[in-house]
Structure formats: structure tokens, C-alpha cells
Amino acid sequence: MESKRVQIQLLQSQQYNGIIISTDLCKELGIDSQKNIYVQLGERKVWTRILKTKRTDLSIIIPTSLRTELNIPFGGKLHVIVENDTLRIGPVVGILTTGIQVKDHQLISQRASFFKHLLSAQKEESLFYFLFTPADVNWSNKIVSGLFLSQNNGVAVWRRGSIPFPDVVYNRIPDRGSERTASVQDFKTKLANLTQAQMFNPTFFNKWAIHQQLVNHPTVGQYIPETFHSPNLNTIQMMLKKYRLVYLKPVGGSLGLGILRITFKPGEGYFCRYNNGSNNILRRYRNLSSLIATHLPRQRMNNYLVQQGISLIKYEDRPLDFRVHVHKNRENQWVVAAIAAKIAGEGSVTTHVRTGGTVLSGQELLKEVYYSQGEYFAEQVRECTIQLAEVIETKLKQNIGELGFDIGIDTKGRIWMFEANSRPGRSIFKYDSFKEADQRSIHLIVDYSRYLSKFN
Amino acid sequence: MAYLSLGADHTWILHISPNLYHKTQKKSSLLKVGAKEINWRTKLSMKFPEPNSLFTKVKLTTKKGALFAGPFLGILTVSRGADFKGNKNNFIDIIQAAKEFGAFVFVFTVEEINWNTGTTGAFFYHEGKKEWIHLKDLPLPNVVYNRIPYREDEQKQYVHNALNRLQNIPELHLYNSQFFNKWALYGVLSRNPNVSKWIPESRLLNSLEDLEQLAKVHRLLYLKPIEGKAGIGIMSIIHKQDSYLLKIPSQQRTLTHRFSTIDSLWKYLKPRLIENYIVQQGVSLLTHKDCRFDIRVLIQKDENGLWQLSGVGIRVAGRGGITTHVPRGGSIASPEEVLLPHLGQDGYEQKMKELKMTVLEIANALSEHDPSLGEMSMDIGLTKEGRFWFFEANAKPMKFDEPPIRRTSLKRIIQYAQYLSDFTTKGEMQGAGQTGHTRAVTKG
Numbered sequence: 001m002e003s004k005r006v007q008i009q010l011l012q013s014q015q016y017n018g019i020i021i022s023t024d025l026c027k028e029l030g031i032d033s034q035k036n037i038y039v040q041l042g043e044r045k046v047w048t049r050i051l052k053t054k055r056t057d058l059s060i061i062i063p064t065s066l067r068t069e070l071n072i073p074f075g076g077k078l079h080v081i082v083e084n085d086t087l088r089i090g091p092v093v094g095i096l097t098t099g100i101q102v103k104d105h106q107l108i109s110q111r112a113s114f115f116k117h118l119l120s121a122q123k124e125e126s127l128f129y130f131l132f133t134p135a136d137v138n139w140s141n142k143i144v145s146g147l148f149l150s151q152n153n154g155v156a157v158w159r160r161g162s163i164p165f166p167d168v169v170y171n172r173i174p175d176r177g178s179e180r181t182a183s184v185q186d187f188k189t190k191l192a193n194l195t196q197a198q199m200f201n202p203t204f205f206n207k208w209a210i211h212q213q214l215v216n217h218p219t220v221g222q223y224i225p226e227t228f229h230s231p232n233l234n235t236i237q238m239m240l241k242k243y244r245l246v247y248l249k250p251v252g253g254s255l256g257l258g259i260l261r262i263t264f265k266p267g268e269g270y271f272c273r274y275n276n277g278s279n280n281i282l283r284r285y286r287n288l289s290s291l292i293a294t295h296l297p298r299q300r301m302n303n304y305l306v307q308q309g310i311s312l313i314k315y316e317d318r319p320l321d322f323r324v325h326v327h328k329n330r331e332n333q334w335v336v337a338a339i340a341a342k343i344a345g346e347g348s349v350t351t352h353v354r355t356g357g358t359v360l361s362g363q364e365l366l367k368e369v370y371y372s373q374g375e376y377f378a379e380q381v382r383e384c385t386i387q388l389a390e391v392i393e394t395k396l397k398q399n400i401g402e403l404g405f406d407i408g409i410d411t412k413g414r415i416w417m418f419e420a421n422s423r424p425g426r427s428i429f430k431y432d433s434f435k436e437a438d439q440r441s442i443h444l445i446v447d448y449s450r451y452l453s454k455f456n
Numbered sequence: 457m458a459y460l461s462l463g464a465d466h467t468w469i470l471h472i473s474p475n476l477y478h479k480t481q482k483k484s485s486l487l488k489v490g491a492k493e494i495n496w497r498t499k500l501s502m503k504f505p506e507p508n509s510l511f512t513k514v515k516l517t518t519k520k521g522a523l524f525a526g527p528f529l530g531i532l533t534v535s536r537g538a539d540f541k542g543n544k545n546n547f548i549d550i551i552q553a554a555k556e557f558g559a560f561v562f563v564f565t566v567e568e569i570n571w572n573t574g575t576t577g578a579f580f581y582h583e584g585k586k587e588w589i590h591l592k593d594l595p596l597p598n599v600v601y602n603r604i605p606y607r608e609d610e611q612k613q614y615v616h617n618a619l620n621r622l623q624n625i626p627e628l629h630l631y632n633s634q635f636f637n638k639w640a641l642y643g644v645l646s647r648n649p650n651v652s653k654w655i656p657e658s659r660l661l662n663s664l665e666d667l668e669q670l671a672k673v674h675r676l677l678y679l680k681p682i683e684g685k686a687g688i689g690i691m692s693i694i695h696k697q698d699s700y701l702l703k704i705p706s707q708q709r710t711l712t713h714r715f716s717t718i719d720s721l722w723k724y725l726k727p728r729l730i731e732n733y734i735v736q737q738g739v740s741l742l743t744h745k746d747c748r749f750d751i752r753v754l755i756q757k758d759e760n761g762l763w764q765l766s767g768v769g770i771r772v773a774g775r776g777g778i779t780t781h782v783p784r785g786g787s788i789a790s791p792e793e794v795l796l797p798h799l800g801q802d803g804y805e806q807k808m809k810e811l812k813m814t815v816l817e818i819a820n821a822l823s824e825h826d827p828s829l830g831e832m833s834m835d836i837g838l839t840k841e842g843r844f845w846f847f848e849a850n851a852k853p854m855k856f857d858e859p860p861i862r863r864t865s866l867k868r869i870i871q872y873a874q875y876l877s878d879f880t881t882k883g884e885m886q887g888a889g890q891t892g893h894t895r896a897v898t899k900g
Contacts, residue, residue: 002809028806058802222475376504380473383457413474413502 003081003455004029005126007059008089010067010075018049019087020061026050028058029082038085041070042092042128042164043142043195060089071143073161077126079455091453092128093446094146094166095119096187096199098178100133102147105157107131111174114426116156118172119149121442127455128163129446134187137165142195167453169199170401170445172423176204176252198452200399201422207251208305210420213395220391223384223417231306237288240264245309247349248296252303260295261309261349262288273349280347280356307418310410313369319344321351321408321418322362323428324385325437327444328401330451334389336382337444338437340428341365361433381407384415392420401448402441460525460560461511462591463499470498470525472516477502487525490595491628492574496525508584512551513558515879527877528560529870530578530597532622534609535565540579542605544588546855550601551581553866559873562594566604566618569596596622598877599629601830601869603852607635607683629876631830632851638682639734641822641849648821654814654846657737664722667735671695671718676738680848681731689731692738693721739845741837744794748773750847751791751811751838754856755819756831759871759880763819765812766868767861770794771835788857795838811836814844822849830872831865 006025019039026033033050040046046069053061060080062072072089081088095118101108107115115131122129130146137144142165150157169191173179191197208229215224226243228235229251239246240262248260261273270285272295285291296304312319325338341364345356362381367374385405393400404424408416429438450456459471470485477500487496505511514525531550533542540563547563554561568577578594581587600622604610610619623630642658645651659666661679670677671693681689694701700721702713715721741748749772758764770789796804815834823829833853837845856862874880 024802028802222479372507373504379457412478414478415473415475 003079003450004058005077006080007057008072008075008078009059009061010072011061011063013063014065016051016063017065018051018063019066020051020053020063022053022055022057022059024056025058025060026052029080029087031082031087035085037087039066039070040086040088041072041090042166043197044069044071044164045086046070071162071164073128073146073148073163078128079126079450081455083454088455090127090167091450091455092163092166093130093168093170093449093453094144095129095131095170095172096133097131097172097174098133098181098184099174100131100147102158102160105159107147107156107158115172116149117426118442118445121446122149125443125446127446127449128166130161130163134183137187137190139190139194165195166197167455168449169197170449171199171201171203174423179204198399200401200448200452202398203422204252205420205422207249207419210392211305214388214391214417217391220384220388220417223388223415225308225310225416225418227305227307229305230302231304232301233289233292236262236292236306239306239308240270240288243308245311247307247309249305249307250303251305259349262291263309264288273347275349280345280349282347310408310416310418313409313411315341315343315365315369318346319351320365321406322381323359323424324362324381324405324407325424325428325441326385326389326403326405327441328448328451329444330447330456332448332451334386335444336385337441338428338434339363339378339381340431340434342428359428359431364433377409377413380415381409384417388417388420399452401445401452457558458514458516458525459505459511460498460514461505461509463509468496468498469501469505471501471503471505471511474502485523488519488522489525490528490574491598491625492596493522493524493627494574494595496595510580510582510589512555512560514560515558515874517879524879526560526598527873527879528562528595528597529554529599529601529873530576531561531563532600532602533563533565533604534615535567540565541609542603543855547603548581549855549862549866550869552583554870555583557867557870557874558879559870560597561870562591562597563588564594564597566615569618571621596625596628598627598879599631599873601631601873605852610635627877629873630828631873631876632828632832635683636832636849636851638680638848639732640825642734642736644825645818645821645846648824651818651821651846654818654844656739656845656847658734659736661729661733661735664719667693667722667725668718670735670737671700674737676740678736678738679725679729679733680736681733683731739837739839739843742798742840744770744772744789749789749794751836752856753811753815753834753836754831754853754861754865755815755834756865756868757829757872757875758868759875761872761875763816763823764868765815766831766864767856767858768808768811769856769858769861790858799842807838807842811844814846818846818849826851830876831869 023033031037033052036047036049038045038047046066048066078089079091099109119129130148132144132146144163144165145160146163147158148161150159173184178184191199211224211227214220236246245263248262250258263271270288270291271282272285272291273282312321320341320343323340323342324336326334327337329335339362341360341362342351343358344351348356351357363378366377370377385407388405389403402424404421405417406419408418410416428434429441461469461471463469470487480500483500485498485500487498489496517524531547533540551561562578562580564576564578570576574596575593576596578591579588580591582589609615622628639660642655646655657670659670661667675695677693679691692703700715700718702721704711749770752769752771754766755763756766768791770791771786772789773786799807815836818834819832829851831853832849832851834849835847837847856865
């Protein structure tokens with residue numbers, strides 16, 4: 001059954017004890033108006049009477065007593081759906097994060113504009129959409145003090161609203177450290193054991209675990225560069241002999257921090273490129289052991305991977321790779337929201353903007369590189385990432401609604417997947433050529449939430 | 457994802473991804489193609505086909521260690537000299553859609569099948585040159601989409617035999633094996649308790665008695681030729697208190713004849729019924745600007761082999777006309793435009809859901825009777841009381857002109873062919889895999 005969009009009106013009156021629904025709407029929803037019914041919002045379920053009204057419009061009126069029991073923060077357009085003897089109102093979707101504060105109705109966070117943007121998708125949708133932290137949940141009554149976004153004369157205003165625990169939680173905990181804290185772990189345990197809620201993108205990926213899942217897979221194994229965990233000197237030496245170029249990457253790293261690019265040139269030695277936080281640096285070593293001893297003291301090797309280097313295609317002499325942002329839609333199918341080409345900064349190990357890189361439309365750039373073959377390569381990239389997303393989702397057995405892939409194309413035209421991100425950044429969407437993709441992306445998050453909460 | 461193209465030297469080229477290409481040693485591959493699993497030697501390429509070459513997208517799958525490319529979808533028709541019969545624009549659209557969704561679609565004729573070699577001559581549309589190219593020795597397809605345009609052709613003995621022979625090839629799937637026989641259709645549906653409520657009362661019209669039986673109960677009757685097409689030959693009878701009005705649509709206007717008794721009506725009618733006719737209960741329908749209209753739906757099987765509603769259109773009859781067929785004075789309108797004023801927004805949504813349920817139920821009933829059905833159109837009537845009636849189904853639907861319906865319909869034709877022949881995405885995923893695919897390609 002499909003959900004219906006209706007106007008939910010709150011009525012300031014102690015006079016009525018029940019939910020007021022027009023006879024027409026009862027008929028349409030298949031509700032027997034003679035009987036009592038469960039009304040559900042998020043985790044809250046209330047047994048109540050149906051009070052019929054002759055009004056013919058598609059609205060539901062909730063008087064004060066039911067409002068209090070249901071803990072509905074405010075009225076508006078929402079979806080309703082009837083399942084057995086329950087009328088569900090929603091969806092209730094919460095974005096989970098940590099490290100935020102509100103002062104004078106303004107969100108104090110480095111990522112305030114990021115959250116404001118995600119929540120702006122509510123405009124054309126009909127749902128309760130808010131931001132919250134594990135500390136905002138009262139587990140004794142499963143009520144959340146959520147942060148709702150509204151506009152006041154064009155200015156964003158953040159207001160607290162009390163609402164039942166959501167149907168769907170979109171996990172945007174900012175970093176691995178916060179994810180590991182006791183409060184977040186406790187939240188996850190309680191969500192799984194005490195609620196029916198669905199959480200998507202529940203964890204940060206462990207690079208090595210993902211690699212293990214994909215490397216021998218019959219479909220997508222072909223896209224995975226050869227990689228070893230906790231390499232010793234011999235392994236790195238062997239890889240350099242085989243590929244001439246290798247990368248050393250921290251297992252749990254992000255933003256390209258700590259990545260070393262090592263090349264071997266016979267007669268010249270070993271070259272190591274890295275970014276020290278502010279500059280791109282190139283250093284030469286006579287032998288590999290001194291290079292490793294300088295950059296990776298012994299204890300840190302355990303947290304590192306050595307990866308086959310790929311000679312990337314270049315644009316104006318600078319290597320480029322791609323960030324492909326994929327989403328699940330309302331039919332639970334993967335779709336590509338954006339392909340961004342990231343061009344490396346001068347002498348940089350990675351294509352991160354932080355290290356001087358630039359971002360352009362992937363499709364356009366592929367046409368610049370491959371001319372008439374450009375669209376074909378774009379199609380290959382799309383197909384490869386959708387296959388990868390399907391496999392990752394199946395292997396991890398988690399709800400995954402969004403992924404960001406780092407994809408490279410080598411000089412022979414082969415496609416490689418370097419990294420899969422479960423909390424992909426949105427920096428590519430700031431560029432003009434991705435404005436449309438940006439809108440599609442934030443609405444796809446709502447679409448997938450509707451799928452998970454069965455408000456289709 | 458892969459492409460097949462015809463090289464300048466008349467050899468076939470298989471275009472695979474650069475990843476796979478670099479893994480294979482030999483730069484040629486032996487493919488299995490078509491229902492008879494014929495061996496095809498192809499060159500390998502990692503590039504997109506030359507834009508000016510003859511090419512299409514195909515799916516790859518491995519079975520029993522061999523690499524299969526396909527599906528090959530043959531649109532079956534009959535020859536007209538060196539040419540072929542049928543709606544060429546429709547065929548071009550299907551071939552173009554296959555380039556996007558993945559199938560090798562060609563048009564072939566009953567006359568050109570070579571039963572000894574399991575191959576056929578065929579026509580393929582060259583997008584660059586905008587012309588039909590005749591190709592020799594294409595494999596008999598995995599899926600045959602029967603678009604023989606005329607019943608007279610389909611009933612010829614050699615055509616009938618060819619259809620039977622095709623049907624007997626184990627790996628070949630025949631899609632819509634024949635036209636519906638209108639009378640058999642009513643029989644099947646009125647006997648099925650799930651759907652009989654939507655089927656108007658109908659009888660074979662052989663005698664005065666048949667006519668009388670229905671005229672007693674129903675004020676309005678339709679006379680329809682059993683093998684009719686596009687509304688040709690449909691007449692109506694209105695039973696007034698002291699007379700019977702017979703309406704016969706002709707080129708420009710509708711002729712009305714008045715008879716005082718049913719005997720005189722039958723005397724007039726009998727010599728004019730040169731084909732087999734049925735007589736059917738008429739119902740009084742909602743009108744749009746005083747014209748009657750039919751709801752025409754397109755129903756197709758999807759990539760999982762399940763019936764889906766692909767589109768709903770409205771066909772409005774000309775003023776005073778009986779048929780809503782566009783070439784016979786009817787016109788196209790959108791469901792919103794016609795139904796919203798009658799039903800209102802909420803009633804409209806509700807009715808459309810009910811319509812979907814109704815036609816899918818009827819489609820299920822019909823496919824129990826003929827499992828080869830992959831698509832059909834239906835004409836559905838809606839009465840003033842909000843009741844649906846089934847009027848007609850066509851196993852070879854004419855094309856829908858509404859662009860979104862058209863697009864969905866083309867996609868489903870290709871995807872259902874992929875489903876029938878086991879070239880679904882999941883099949884491809886296994887086949888295009890690192891081990892399976894590579895092994896198969898290098899073996900060749």
C-alpha cells in the first residue's frame with residue numbers, strides 16, 4: 001500500500017478525546033471508523049477513538065489530549081499509512097551527530113551549514129526531519145529533544161522540539177573517535193534492542209575489511225588494486241618491484257592524511273611524496289629501509305596498508321581521479337548522483353582540495369580526455385560504482401543509503417576503486433556544476449528514509 | 457556491459473571494458489549466440505564502437521564455461537518482396553532502445569529462416585546512415601517478438617508452420633505467439649470468477665435468437681467482428697420503446713437505420729455480417745465534452761517477469777462515434793484532463809489504483825490462458841456509477857503516442873526479453889566477473 005499525503009492539524013481543545021478523521025479519508029485509508037485504532041508517530045503508539053467529521057478535505061485533526069500522548073511537536077503536511085490496525089504518521093527521520101550546540105537559535109558547529117543544507121530538503125517533502133545527538137534521547141520514554149530548522153525572514157532558526165524516537169536514523173557522527181565513544185556505542189545498542197528504528201550508514205568503514213570483502217569477488221574484484229595489511233620491508237620491496245609505484249595508507253585514515261607515495265627509479269633511489277599538513281613535499285632516499293624508518297617508525301606499520309600504485313590518466317599534465325557519490329532511492333535501488341573529477345595539486349600525493357587540487361564535472365572531463373569515448377568511460381564508471389555499492393551492501397548486511405567512492409582510471413583505461421566512504425563529504429557539491437546533483441543528493445536521503453520507514 | 461559491432465571487414469567485434477580487455481591474452485573471443493547457441497568468432501576491443509558503425513549494447517553471461525552474448529531479440533514479420541511488412545518506425549524505436557538497455561534487436565521474416573543452420577537473414581537499422589541494412593547469417597534469436605501485422609498472414613499455412621517450428625526450439629522464447637481471438641477471450645474471462653464482474657455479457661452472433669436474448673436484457677448492444685482490428689466493423693443497436701436503431705459508422709459520419717421489429721433488423725443485418733461477429737451488452741459510459749471515451753492501458757511484463765501497468769491513456773470518440781480509435785475520428789487525451797473533473801483529486805487517485813488492480817487481475821487471467829503473453833493493451837470503460845468494464849484486449853498493441861508511456865514500453869520490451877533469456881543484470885554480474893568471464897574469453 002502507498003502512503004498518502006495529508007494535512008495534520010493540531011486543535012487546541014480539551015473537548016475531544018480521540019483522532020478526528022473525515023469519513024471520506026477513513027474510506028480511502030481503509031479504516032473502519034466504528035472501531036478504535038492505534039495511532040503511531042515514530043516509536044510512540046497510542047490506542048484511541050476515531051471521531052468522524054463530515055468535512056471532506058484530506059486532513060486529520062489531533063486534539064490536545066492525543067497531541068500530548070503522541071508527543072507530536074507541530075502540525076503540517078505529513079504522510080500517513082495504515083498497517084493492520086495502526087495509522088502511522090511520519091516519517092520521523094533524525095540525523096544523528098555529536099559535538100553541536102545551540103545558542104540564540106543558532107547552531108554552533110563547524111558543520112552547521114552542512115546540517116542546514118541536509119535539512120533544507122524538507123521543504124518539498126512531508127516529514128519530521130531533525131538533528132540530534134545521543135545525549136538528546138530520553139530512553140525512559142523514548143522521546144528525543146530534536147533540533148528543527150525553520151526560516152524566519154530568510155534567516156535559519158534552530159528550535160528544540162520534543163518528538164518520539166524516529167523511524168529512521170541517518171548516522172552522521174563526524175569522525176571515528178566520536179563514533180567509538182561510550183555514549184555513541186550505548187546509543188547504538190539501545191537503538192538495536194529497544195526500538196524498531198532503522199539506522200543507515202551505521203559505521204565508518206575499515207579500509208582493510210572492505211578490501212578483504214571485495215578483492216576476490218567475481219564481479220568487482222577486477223577494480224581493486226593489490227593491497228597488503230601491516231606490510232614489512234620485504235612486502236613493500238616486492239610491491240615496488242612489481243609496480244614501481246606504491247602507496248602507504250593508514251588503515252583508518254581520512255582526508256588523505258598520512259599517505260605516502262613511493263616510487264623506485266633504478267640508479268636514482270626511492271622517492272617519497274607526502275603532505276606535511278601544509279605543503280606537498282618530495283624526498284629522495286638511497287634505500288627503502290631509511291625511507292620507512294624516517295616516515296613510519298616500526299609500531300605504526302601495523303596500522304598501514306601498502307597498495308599497488310596506479311598511473312592515473314592526466315589532464316594538463318596533472319593526475320586526476322574521481323569522487324563518485326551514489327545513493328539508494330525510494331525503490332531501494334542504487335543511483336549515481338554525481339561524478340566529480342578531482343585534479344591533483346602541483347606535486348601532491350592525493351587529489352584532495354586541501355592539497356591544491358581542483359574539482360570539475362567528471363563527464364565533461366572524461367570528454368576532454370577521451371573525446372568521443374568520454375561518455376563510454378562515464379558509463380563504465382557508473383556501472384562499476386553501482387556494482388561495488390551492491391556488493392558492499394550485501395557483504396556488510398547493513399542499511400547503506402549513501403556511499404562515496406574514490407575511483408581512478410589508469411593510462412590503459414582500466415577502472416580502479418581506491419576507497420569507499422560511508423560518510424562521504426559534500427565538498428564536491430559546492431561547485432557550480434554540481435548544484436543540480438546536490439539537490440538530487442539531499443532529496444535521495446529523504447527518499448531512502450521513506451523506503452526504510454515504509455512510507456512509500 | 458558490452459557492445460557488439462560490425463567491423464569494416466564484416467567481422468563482428470565484441471567491445472568489453474578495459475579492465476577485462478587487459479586481462480585476456482588473445483584478442484579474439486568465441487561467443488555463443490542465439491537460441492541454438494551458435495559459435496561466433498569476434499575480435500575484442502576495449503573501445504566504444506565507431507559511431508558510424510552498426511552496433512548495439514549486449515549483456516554477457518557465462519554458462520557451462522562458455523561466454524554468451526545477448527539477448528538476441530528477433531522482431532518477426534513477413535516479407536514484402538525484398539522488404540518486410542510492419543510498422544518500421546516502431547521497429548526502429550525498439551532497436552534504438554536496445555542500444556541503451558542491452559539487446560541485439562533485428563527484424564526477420566518467416567521466409568528468410570534457414571532451419572538447417574539455425575540462422576536467418578535479418579534487417580538492422582543503421583542509425584548513422586538512417587537506412588535498413590540486410591545482414592546474413594544472424595543466429596535465430598533467443599526471444600521472438602511476434603509482430604506479424606495482419607491476421608491473414610499469420611493464418612497462412614507456411615507462417616503457421618514456422619511459428620510452430622520456432623516454438624519447438626527448446627531455448628527459444630516466443631513472445632505474444634498470436635492475435636487474440638475475441639470470442640475465446642470473452643470465454644476465458646467470463647468463466648474466471650476473479651474477473652468475470654468486469655466482463656460485459658457477450659454471445660456469438662449466429663442467429664436471431666442470439667440477438668433477441670441480449671436485446672431482452674440490455675437496451676444498448678454492440679456488434680463486434682471476432683477478428684476485428686482498430687475498431688473496424690463495430691456497430692451498435694439501441695432498443696427504444698417501439699423501434700431498434702442500428703448505427704453503422706462509415707468514413708465521414710455514422711449512418712442510422714431504424715427498424716420497427718427485431719426480425720426486420722436481423723433480416724437487414726444478416727447478409728452484412730460477412731465475418732464472425734459477437735453481440736455484447738452495451739454500457740452507458742461517462743462522457744468527455746459529450747463524447748464517449750475509453751481508457752486504454754498498456755500492460756507489460758517487467759524485468760522480473762511480472763505484469764506491470766506501463767501507462768494509461770484516454771481515447772475519446774468523435775462526436776456521436778462508436779469507436780475511439782484515433783485513425784477513425786477519435787482523439788487522445790490525458791487521464792487527468794478527462795477524469796479529474798468527474799472524480800476530483802482524491803477520487804481520481806482512488807480510481808486509478810482500482811484501475812491498476814483491475815487490469816493486472818485481467819492480465820493474470822489471460823496469461824493463465826496464454827503463458828507466452830508479454831504485453832497487451834486493454835480498452836476499459838468507466839460508467840457514470842464509477843464501474844469499470846472490460847471491452848477489449850490486444851496482444852499486439854499499437855504504439856502509445858504519449859512520450860513517457862512510450863519510453864517505459866520500449867524499456868520493458870527489452871528488459872522482458874532479457875528476463876526470458878536469462879540475461880538479467882544478475883546473470884551478467886556473474887558472467888562479467890573476474891574469474892568466469894576472463895576464463896571464458898581467453899579460452900576462445
